[in-house]
Amino acid sequence: MSQRLTYMDNGATAKVSKEILEAMQPYYRELYGNASSTHKLGRDAKQALEDSRKIIADSINASPREIVFTSGGTESNNFAIKSIAFTNRAKGNHIITTKVEHKCVLRSCKWLESQGFKVTYLDVDSKGFISPEVLEAAITKDTILVSILHGNNEVGTINDLEALGKICKKHNVYFHTDACQSYTKTDINVKKQNIDLITLNSHKIHGPKGVGALYIRSGVKIEPWQHGGDHEFGMRAGTENIHGVVGFAKAVQLASNKQHIETMTLLRDKLISGVLKTIPDAKLNGPTGNKRLCNNINFSFKAVEGEAIGGYLDQKGICSSTGSACSEKTLEPSYVLTALGLSNEEANGSLRLTLSRFTTEAEVDYVLTELPKIITKLRRMSPLTKAIDYVLTKSN
Numbered sequence: 001m002s003q004r005l006t007y008m009d010n011g012a013t014a015k016v017s018k019e020i021l022e023a024m025q026p027y028y029r030e031l032y033g034n035a036s037s038t039h040k041l042g043r044d045a046k047q048a049l050e051d052s053r054k055i056i057a058d059s060i061n062a063s064p065r066e067i068v069f070t071s072g073g074t075e076s077n078n079f080a081i082k083s084i085a086f087t088n089r090a091k092g093n094h095i096i097t098t099k100v101e102h103k104c105v106l107r108s109c110k111w112l113e114s115q116g117f118k119v120t121y122l123d124v125d126s127k128g129f130i131s132p133e134v135l136e137a138a139i140t141k142d143t144i145l146v147s148i149l150h151g152n153n154e155v156g157t158i159n160d161l162e163a164l165g166k167i168c169k170k171h172n173v174y175f176h177t178d179a180c181q182s183y184t185k186t187d188i189n190v191k192k193q194n195i196d197l198i199t200l201n202s203h204k205i206h207g208p209k210g211v212g213a214l215y216i217r218s219g220v221k222i223e224p225w226q227h228g229g230d231h232e233f234g235m236r237a238g239t240e241n242i243h244g245v246v247g248f249a250k251a252v253q254l255a256s257n258k259q260h261i262e263t264m265t266l267l268r269d270k271l272i273s274g275v276l277k278t279i280p281d282a283k284l285n286g287p288t289g290n291k292r293l294c295n296n297i298n299f300s301f302k303a304v305e306g307e308a309i310g311g312y313l314d315q316k317g318i319c320s321s322t323g324s325a326c327s328e329k330t331l332e333p334s335y336v337l338t339a340l341g342l343s344n345e346e347a348n349g350s351l352r353l354t355l356s357r358f359t360t361e362a363e364v365d366y367v368l369t370e371l372p373k374i375i376t377k378l379r380r381m382s383p384l385t386k387a388i389d390y391v392l393t394k395s396n
């Protein structure tokens with residue numbers, strides 16, 4: 001019998017659900033028109049595009065005219081940050097972000113520094129939160145943009161957008177947030193939270209890869225970044241990915257069921273308390289309770305390497321990650337975990353498990369059975385354990 005697969009890497013990407021695939025299929029085979037064409041197939045594509053836009057807009061209390069479809073979170077973040085910077089350069093050249101953003105935000109900011117912009121990278125507290133006071137203190141007369149992650153992809157911290165947005169509004173500075181991990185998992189209301197731009201994507205919520213959106217509040221001064229045809233209100237050129245946006249919108253509709261959040265929260269907390277109870281020297285990274293993404297778990301285990309845990313879990317059919325999928329190929333400790341104050345050893349001993357609404361209790365129980373055995377085995381083999389034992393016996 002082939003080994004069952006237990007997928008706990010939904011923070012990297014999530015499977016496309018059956019209903020979403022079925023919603024998309026007609027747009028590959030029958031309704032394949034170009035939304036710019038004036039014939040029937042073109043008009044049908046345009047209708048699907050606008051229906052999808054309305055679903056995304058309603059989900060964050062925006063108007064459809066404020067939603068620009070993109071190829072995903074990376075493009076939306078690049079577009080928002082670089083384009084706001086260049087469009088508003090006459091007003092100032094200072095941008096504020098944080099040390100724990102996704103790489104596509106950090107590298108966009110680094111590149112802007114090479115173009116003459118000044119960037120402040122804010123510190124976070126030990127749970128990964130950005131303090132509104134720290135943000136306010138960093139704003140200068142030259143600040144044009146603040147870009148702060150909503151839900152942290154590694155440790156699940158949910159920042160208080162309303163408090164941060166209020167400060168940006170008070171100082172007349174644009175506020176952008178990357179909500180790729182939090183979208184549909186916690187409330188987003190662009191008006192209540194004073195958000196000017198928000199990055200959304202589809203593949204973390206069971207929609208297809210390669211599609212996302214940027215909300216741009218009406219009145220925000222921003223030039224297009226990608227030039228070509230007049231697509232997306234002239235804000236993002238390129239033939240629209242109709243099957244993609246249809247799948248994205250269907251994913252948003254299906255994710256609006258709050259029961260999913262409750263179920264993921266229960267399973268998350270069962271897994272967290274089970275691990276902390278059964279594995280000595282295990283530490284949860286990030287916050288607890290409703291300020292943590294309902295599907296995110298991140299531990300550090302003393303005297304073991306996260307990479308090794310991931311490898312052994314993989315042999316048991318359990319998909320996990322150490323740090324974020326994008327940085328896993330480097331051997332550097334995660335910059336997010338070190339920003340939270342973890343030592344290199346703690347950061348290297350980290351493991352991220354991310355659930356989805358398809359995660360079952362049986363899968364959680366399976367991880368709770370296998371993970372303690374793996375940690376025990378690795379600790380027996382670990383030179384770090386031997387070093388710690390040696391120090392302990394020497395000092396006794």
Ligand SMILES: Cc1ncc(COP(=O)(O)O)c(C=O)c1O
Nearest residue numbers: 072073074102153178180181201
């Ligand atoms: C917080 C965050 N922002 C941005 C991205 C990039 O999104 P995409 O994969 O759609 O380009 C990711 C995905 O890993 C993410 O977790």
